[in-house]
Amino acid sequence: MVKDVIVPFFLGFYHAFKRTFTIKHPFVRLKWTERYRGRVVLNVDRCVSCRSCVNICPNKALEMVVYKKRLLPQYDAGRCCFCNLCVEVCPTMALSMSPEVEWDEYTRKGMIRPPDRFSEPIKPVAEKTVTVKILDKRRGVAHR
Amino acid sequence: MIELSLAEIVELILKVLIFPGVAFPLLFAVIAIWFERKFLARIMLRIGPLHVGPFSRTGLMQPIADFIKLIQKEIIVPENAYKFLYNLAPILAALVASLSVAFIPYAPKPDGGYWVIFYTPLSLLIILAIFTARPFIMVGAGWASNSKYCTIGALRAALQLLAYEVPIVLSLASIVIMSRSFDLARIIESQSSIWFIILQPIGFIVILISMMAELSRRPFDIPMAEQELVFGWPTEYTGTQFALVMVSEYYDLCAVASLITLFFLGGWMGPAIPFVPPMLSGIIWFLLKMAIVTVVIIMGRGIYPRLRIDQLLDAGWTVLIPLATIQILITLVTAQWWLPLVGGG
Numbered sequence: 001m002v003k004d005v006i007v008p009f010f011l012g013f014y015h016a017f018k019r020t021f022t023i024k025h026p027f028v029r030l031k032w033t034e035r036y037r038g039r040v041v042l043n044v045d046r047c048v049s050c051r052s053c054v055n056i057c058p059n060k061a062l063e064m065v066v067y068k069k070r071l072l073p074q075y076d077a078g079r080c081c082f083c084n085l086c087v088e089v090c091p092t093m094a095l096s097m098s099p100e101v102e103w104d105e106y107t108r109k110g111m112i113r114p115p116d117r118f119s120e121p122i123k124p125v126a127e128k129t130v131t132v133k134i135l136d137k138r139r140g141v142a143h144r
Numbered sequence: 145m146i147e148l149s150l151a152e153i154v155e156l157i158l159k160v161l162i163f164p165g166v167a168f169p170l171l172f173a174v175i176a177i178w179f180e181r182k183f184l185a186r187i188m189l190r191i192g193p194l195h196v197g198p199f200s201r202t203g204l205m206q207p208i209a210d211f212i213k214l215i216q217k218e219i220i221v222p223e224n225a226y227k228f229l230y231n232l233a234p235i236l237a238a239l240v241a242s243l244s245v246a247f248i249p250y251a252p253k254p255d256g257g258y259w260v261i262f263y264t265p266l267s268l269l270i271i272l273a274i275f276t277a278r279p280f281i282m283v284g285a286g287w288a289s290n291s292k293y294c295t296i297g298a299l300r301a302a303l304q305l306l307a308y309e310v311p312i313v314l315s316l317a318s319i320v321i322m323s324r325s326f327d328l329a330r331i332i333e334s335q336s337s338i339w340f341i342i343l344q345p346i347g348f349i350v351i352l353i354s355m356m357a358e359l360s361r362r363p364f365d366i367p368m369a370e371q372e373l374v375f376g377w378p379t380e381y382t383g384t385q386f387a388l389v390m391v392s393e394y395y396d397l398c399a400v401a402s403l404i405t406l407f408f409l410g411g412w413m414g415p416a417i418p419f420v421p422p423m424l425s426g427i428i429w430f431l432l433k434m435a436i437v438t439v440v441i442i443m444g445r446g447i448y449p450r451l452r453i454d455q456l457l458d459a460g461w462t463v464l465i466p467l468a469t470i471q472i473l474i475t476l477v478t479a480q481w482w483l484p485l486v487g488g489g
Contacts (some may be wrong), residue, residue, distance in 0.1 A: 005448075008447035008448065009443065010300070012187045012443055012446055012447045015186065015187050015189060016183060016186040016187050017186075018174060018189060019189075020185075020186070020189050020191050021189040022189070022190050022191045024194070026193070075377075
């Protein structure tokens with residue numbers, strides 16, 4: 001019983017001088033894993049307007065619209081469930097999953113991305129502020 | 145009329161307004177709140193307050209920002225509350241908690257006497273009276289709020305009083321036997337050759353645990369158990385009244401840390417610091433020991449789980465009271481050996 005009272009005391013002091021687990025998120029970001037499923041990005045040059053992605057989408061997040069005299073998919077981020085089916089089915093690899101997860105709109109309609117915004121490249125993150133997940137034997141996951 | 149010289153008036157104002165008086169417990173409360181949040185966060189591998197104030201990533205001004213926010217808020221009185229007592233209780237709590245600092249001597253003065261607002265040879269009894277008054281304010285506030293959480297919290301506070309009050313008084317008895325005085329200053333003086341923590345380790349442990357229960361801090365925060373009773377007896381308080389309740393808790397922490405320093409750690413006793421006048425070095429030693437005791441008390445919140453009310457009462461009656469009694473017996477039996485060690489006459 002005495003051990004139960006005294007050992008946490010030293011453990012508390014030991015933890016107080018350790019590196020914190022929290023990441024100061026807007027200033028420091030986690031590096032996503034390679035196959036992280038974030039926003040879908042369209043490569044307009046590769047698209048052949050085959051409609052496969054629209055047909056397979058389970059949530060009807062994709063829809064074909066006319067854009068600059070071409071038939072291209074339009075992306076509704078609010079409906080997307082990030083299932084990766086459209087990326088898998090695309091015959092020309094025009095669609096890909098990006099690691100971007102942070103985007104916000106003021107309206108529901110703003111979540112719908114027409115082909116020009118659908119094909120926007122992801123925002124670059126400064127190399128300096130990226131941290132990497134590492135495996136800590138004592139605590140499971142830690143950050144570096 | 146008592147004639148006071150100018151120097152005495154200046155000294156009195158200095159005592160009442162700055163050092164042991166108004167400013168010191170407030171500053172202690174601000175620093176303790178900040179330290180508690182930051183230190184607990186570090187124990188839990190979090191960061192804690194981050195953005196407010198100077199020195200980036202310290203959050204130094206967070207308690208003051210919280211205080212300003214609380215002052216701006218509306219004071220809400222529940223519909224069926226007993227309004228007089230409800231509004232009086234936080235003021236009384238802060239007042240009673242800040243009273244005890246007036247009787248604690250913080251350093252000896254160079255011309256004899258002590259740096260204390262009101263010197264009396266029976267200061268220990270007054271401190272005990274002040275400490276016993278606090279649960280009754282809790283009970284009054286909880287009853288007057290007319291809310292189930294507040295009422296249950298108040299009843300728990302009254303029950304908890306039974307667990308810690310007797311061990312505190314019993315282990316103080318052995319200190320009084322040793323120093324042969326009810327005077328807090330004399331208790332410190334009698335530790336000039338050896339601290340009481342070495343002579344009475346059992347009494348120290350008993351009084352540390354009982355004082356933590358008195359403060360209702362984490363292992364013993366039964367009256368305000370956040371997971372069971374939203375916030376215990378001060379649940380209904382908002383705005384400035386809540387700020388007063390919070391500040392009164394940290395006033396009490398200040399008083400308790402001072403008292404433990406005074407009873408067991410030798411108060412202002414310590415090696416003289418070079419180039420510093422003896423009174424100032426006494427104050428520095430006192431504050432240093434106080435800081436260590438505060439860290440130990442705050443630490444309990446981060447590492448121990450809360451006891452149930454029956455467990456606390458069980459521990460109080462079957463462990464703490466016998467231990468305190470054993471300490472008294474040991475003190476009496478070994479009196480002939482320690483008597484030459486205890487100074488102060």
